[in-house]
Amino acid sequence: MxxxxxxxxxxxxxxxxxxxxxxxxxxxxxxxxxxxxxxxxVTWTFLSTSPESMGRAGGVLPMIVGSLWVAGLAVLISAPVGVATAVYLTEYTREGRLTAVIRFGADCLAGIPSIIFGLFGFVFFTITLGLGFSILSGALTLAIMVLPTIIRTSEEAIRAVPKSYRDVSYGLGSTRWQLVTRVVLRSALPGISTGVVLSVGRSISETAAVMLTAGSALGFPHSVFQSSRTLALHFYVLSREGLSMPNAYATASILIIAILLINLSAYALMRRFVAKVV
Amino acid sequence: MKEKAIHVVLMLLAFSAIAALAVITAFIFKEGVPIIAKVGIKDFIFSSDWYPLEGQFGIFPMIVGSLAVTAGAMVLGVVLGLACAVVLTQFCPQGMVAVIKPSVELLAGIPSVVYGFLGVVILVPLIRDYLGGPGLSVLASSIVLGVMALPTITSISVDAFQAVPRSYREGSIALGATEWQTTHRVILKAARSGIVAAIILGMGRAIGETMAVIMVAGNTLDVPHSLLDPVRTLTSNIALEMGYSAGDHRQALFATGVILFVIIMILNSIALTVSRRRVRKGAAR
The missing domain is CATH 1.20.5 (Single alpha-helices involved in coiled-coils or other helix-helix interfaces)
Structure with a gap:
């Protein structure tokens, strides 16, 4: 039937x-x-004190600071490189073999699992370059990991800038670099920021790669050459070793709220960008 | 002069992604390949004996484990991911898109450790109590990974659906087809290569996931025989043992990374080729 x-x-x-x-x-x-x-x-004490007896008691202040350091530094390193790549791809060259190679690199990088980044960061940054388990090793590793995201969102944002802006700018006699910095990047800024903000989120969420590069020291980090445990790794250790369920849930809540705020602001930036350009 | 210098600097920076890829490949292979050569590639891949302290390195159970949990994840991830993409592009009023799309993206933003944790706290006891076995299992891993791979599948399928010209849909509806007939006989067919790319990239995401799997898979060293058996994946093997490994053992973990890397690269290349073909087809239209 x-x-x-x-x-x-x-x-x-x-x-x-x-x-x-x-x-x-x-x-x-x-x-x-x-x-x-x-x-x-999640109390003020929890947010503002250091953990005691491996995290069974006390708070997570060093982990919050560690997470912010690692994620902030990663994006600080990655954003200029990623935006430069996007500017080069869109404003300085035509589609050809060269751009195909650059895109291939970014696409492959985007697919590599975080544990591979961790292995690489471990052998390259901590051992070969002698940086040890440190915030810097972790940040450099994550910088490579989020690079494809920053390149892709920046490229899309730059491409969305209307051609007429460029024509007018050239018509007024600006050089290419003036066009890029004063017109294109300025209009594309909210779109580029979306990628940057999402990369901060990805860095804060990441566990496998930071475990092998930033290490898991519990102390308060005073320099980027020190090891520091991030919030995500602390949560993993707390729950896996069954140290303290309340503290594990509280740490997870901080992570979730951070990710919610980050995604909301990325979304708000994107809307502003779309409203402005289209 | 200044313009020229800027051009060169930007070009050099633009090569950092491909340079990073090259350095990563070089270092992973440099660390991992010698031990594969020592053990023999056949033994390394097909032997089930992983006794690092006795110098026996066979990762067959981990390869089977990774493939099993990925296959399971795809069942759930593809069904849910495609359903979301279909709803978002075909059936959903614009106002709802503004709610559903960011939600699916948020799902991608949730840390993998949180997924793993919820798997342990909720899913594992449910499986243990109602289906039997230890709970930590292929099934639990598949469900967790399926949800984690879903956003990838949805977002790339949405792009593929949106790339289908409007006229296809209008033509089909004008011929008297229902919305659903249009969706599955016209749109799904036209977006086929994009969907394949989406599924393959979703597979890559599932097979590469580490922390969530460690928490729910059980990590035993046997080849799993049922969905309820515990498993160890390639990724969790690396993350579990890296902390205390040294010498040949550490190299064998890098070698596990080499195998994972090769699998991912094969998946990536397939996805890239498939989606490039789509671009070319689109250009010809």
Whole structure:
């Protein structure tokens, strides 16, 4: 018997929506579950003190600082390189073999798993360059890891800048570099920032790569050459070794809230960019 | 003169991505290949004996483990990921897109350790109580990895769907097809290569994931025989043992990385070739 198309249409659309709602439900559940179990334990003391007896008691201040150092430094290193790459690809060259090679590099880099970055960072930065387990090793490793994201979002943002801006700028006698810095980058800034902000999020979430490069020292980091445990790694250790469930949930809550804020601001920046350019 | 210098500097910076890729490849291979040569590539890949202290390095169970959890993850990830992409591009009012799309992206932003943790706290006990086995299993890993790979699959499929010319959809509807007939006979077909690329990149994401899998897979060294058996993947083998390894053992972990690297590169190349073909086809149109 043939099922009438109108029935299949109904059933299929219903099924697709059900699966989508299931997906959104999973997301909501993850956030709600972590925050419900963790937020009550996120107190000012927890945020502002150092851990005691391996994290069974005390707070997570050194990990917050460590995470900010590693993520901040990673993006600080990666953003100029990534934006320069995007500017080169869009403003200084035509599509050809050269751009194909550069894109191939970025695409492959984007697919490499974080544990491979960790292995590489371990043997290259900590051992070969002698940086040891340190914030700097971790940041350099993550800088390479987030580079493809920054290149891609910057390139898209720069391409979205209308051609008329360029024509006017050239018409007024500007050089290419003046055009890039004063017109193109200025208009593309919110779009570029989206990529940068998302990269900060990715760096804060990362665990495998920082475990092998930044190490897991519990002390307060005073310089970038010291080892520092990030929040994500601290959460992993706390839950894996069953040191303290309340502290694990609280640490996870901080991570989740950070990621929520980061994604929201990335989204807000993107909307501003789209509103401005289109 | 200044313009020329800027041009050169930008060009050099633009090569940093490909340079980084080259250096990473060189270092991983330099550390890992000697031990593969020493053990013999056949033994390294097909032997099930992993006794690092006795100098026996066979990663067959880990290869099977990685493939098993990835296959399982794809069942869930592809179904959910494609459903989200179809809803986002075909059935969803514009206002809802502004809610669903960022939500799926947020799913990609949640740290993998959080996924692993929830797997341990919620999924593992459920599996243990209702399906049996230790709970830490291929099944638990597949579910966690499926959810983690879903955003990749959705976002790349959405791009592929959006690249299908509007006229295809309009033509199909004008011929009297329902929305669903249009979606699965016209749009899905036209976006096929993009969807394949999306699935392959999702596979790459699943096979490369480390921390979440360590937490829910159980990490035993046996080849799994059922969905409820614990497994160890290539990635978790590296992360679990790196901390205390030295000498040949450490090299063998880099060699595990080499095998993982090769698998990822093969997947990447397939995805790149497939999506490049799409671009060319699009240009011809």
């Amino acid at each position: 043939r099922i009438p198309p109108a029935v299949t249409q109904r059933a299929a659309v219903g099924l697709m929506w059900a699966l989508t709602i299931l997906t959104l439900g999973v997301l909501l559940f993850i956030i709600a579950f972590i925050l419900a179990n963790g937020l009550p334990h």
